[in-house]
Amino acid sequence: MRRTHAHLMLPTCLIALVFLAGAASAADPAASAAAKMPPNASSQGGQSKSLPLTLIIDDGAPCINVYWWHVAERQKTDQPTLKSGEPVVRDVPVTFVAELAEVLQRRGIKGKLSVLPYPAGLGSIARGLPGCSRADLDRWLAIVRRQIAPRMDITPEILTHSKTIDLATHTLLAENEREWSTHQTAETLTPYIAEGLRVLNEVGLPATGVTSPWDFGSKVEPEYQRAIFSAQQEVNARRHTWYFLHQSSELSFQSKVVYREAGGWLVSVVSQCPDVFWQTMETKDVSETYVRSIADELLTEDGRGGRAADLFRAETPIVMLAHWQSLFSNGRKTGLRVLDEVGRRVEAAWGNRAHWVTCYELAEQIAAGERNQSNEAHPAPR
Numbered sequence: 076m077r078r079t080h081a082h083l084m085l086p087t088c089l090i091a092l093v094f095l096a097g098a099a100s101a102a103d104p105a106a107s108a109a110a111k112m113p114p115n116a117s118s119q120g121g122q123s124k125s126l127p128l129t130l131i132i133d134d135g136a137p138c139i140n141v142y143w144w145h146v147a148e149r150q151k152t153d154q155p156t157l158k159s160g161e162p163v164v165r166d167v168p169v170t171f172v173a174e175l176a177e178v179l180q181r182r183g184i185k186g187k188l189s190v191l192p193y194p195a196g197l198g199s200i201a202r203g204l205p206g207c208s209r210a211d212l213d214r215w216l217a218i219v220r221r222q223i224a225p226r227m228d229i230t231p232e233i234l235t236h237s238k239t240i241d242l243a244t245h246t247l248l249a250e251n252e253r254e255w256s257t258h259q260t261a262e263t264l265t266p267y268i269a270e271g272l273r274v275l276n277e278v279g280l281p282a283t284g285v286t287s288p289w290d291f292g293s294k295v296e297p298e299y300q301r302a303i304f305s306a307q308q309e310v311n312a313r314r315h316t317w318y319f320l321h322q323s324s325e326l327s328f329q330s331k332v333v334y335r336e337a338g339g340w341l342v343s344v345v346s347q348c349p350d351v352f353w354q355t356m357e358t359k360d361v362s363e364t365y366v367r368s369i370a371d372e373l374l375t376e377d378g379r380g381g382r383a384a385d386l387f388r389a390e391t392p393i394v395m396l397a398h399w400q401s402l403f404s405n406g407r408k409t410g411l412r413v414l415d416e417v418g419r420r421v422e423a424a425w426g427n428r429a430h431w432v433t434c435y436e437l438a439e440q441i442a443a444g445e446r447n448q449s450n451e452a453h454p455a456p457r
């Protein structure tokens with residue numbers, strides 16, 4: 076779409092498009108048959124045959140539903156509505172992050188949760204947000220630290236996932252981060268990313284990687300890659316890191332090392348499952364039948380159908396995608412119930428033939444050559 080790869084690569088967060096593309100591909104047997112992948116290391120040499128799975132959760136933030144701001148900006152209104160006509164719910168109760176933590180623990184799910192350092196540009200999560208009491212903010216952060224961070228990597232997505240912050244004045248620019256990124260260089264992106272990493276350190280949530288809001292950085296990706304590497308080195312003395320920008324409907328494994336420098340590495344973790352939870356925002360159907368039907372799109376009860384099952388058969392490590400708002404489902408939390416059901420089915424269908432890893436753990440395996448390296452990119456140009 077915005078890239079020149081021969082295969083289909085989609086920027087993150089363009090969900091409606093991605094969902095349709097993913098669904099179309101998964102339903103197309105010709106596309107499946109065409110995608111022959113070389114066997115990965117997990118099926119060779121007597122190593123474990125257990126396939127890694129990971130779950131990316133984007134757009135996490137205390138107290139707010141950042142999607143409200145996205146739709147408000149797009150619809151140019153302070154009363155944004157979903158396609159269904161229902162008003163977008165703006166605030167997310169703190170209890171929701173506790174419910175998310177419970178599901179992740181119950182199902183043994185590992186992966187990544189984004190935590191926005193300046194959600195919607197309202198303020199820094201280290202200093203306080205208007206509309207979010209200090210008690211609620213502290214409670215949200217404490218739950219993430221104690222109950223989620225032990226099993227999920229934390230990343231910024233970058234500072235606001237909304238308007239860009241002018242770092243010199245700490246005021247908001249007219250451009251959102253996505254537009255702003257298109258005309259940046261490594262020199263301007265590095266301090267911007269570093270600021271996000273510092274805020275997360277201040278609240279006790281050090282980030283192993285970086286998530287791109289929308290398709291942030293895709294127009295200047297080699298510069299963006301160098302900036303992520305430099306910012307992690309500068310703020311966290313980290314030389315092994317990863318980022319999430321791309322989605323793919325291919326069957327062969329797309330995550331890869333994109334940059335190496337003196338023993339350090341940067342891995343691009345690519346989601347290969349559409350955010351099936353997204354559609355739960357648009358319906359008031361909360362029936363068990365509905366929840367099971369959405370779970371089927373990733374993994375059917377018998378373990379044979381759905382996008383995750385297709386990837387499992389191809390021995391492609393499974394990188395699933397969800398969003399804070401798609402699990403919240405405009406207050407109904409239907410998406411979270413679907414996740415609970417998917418987690419249950421992964422265990423029931425695959426047992427020890429699959430295991431959850433964090434995104435960083437997956438990146439480590441890729442960098443160590445334990446996963447398919449046939450598509451490893453050349454280092455980014457200086």
Ligand SMILES: [Zn+2]
Pocket residue numbers: 088133134232236287288289
């Ligand atoms: Zn996002």
